[in-house]
Amino acid sequence: MFYGNARAHPYKTNMTTFFPTSPASPYTVAVYPIQQEPGVWFPTYLIRRYAAGIERVVANVTMRASTHSTEREAIRAGIKAGAATIQKLRAA
Secondary structure, three states: OOOEEEEEOOOOOOOEEEEEOOOOOOEEEEEEEEEEEOOEEEEEEEEEEEEOOEEEEEEEEEOOOOOEOOHHHHHHHHHHHHHHHHHHHHHO
């Protein structure tokens, strides 16, 4: 499932920010791929919620058990996990 556009953050080259926009959402997911060793990547994602003019960190998750061979695969896994977490937060 895809909920928005992934784009590179202009100031941090390793971070991908994901804006779930369908339906409109106050949540944002930022994914940081981390290279554990050459050829081994795992994602870390940060979920933020914007409400009443304030942005708050809701979750900061490191997925060390989910290793990938490329940076792009790690980013995709982080986006997918972050989107699933947002769905759970909306349901709560």
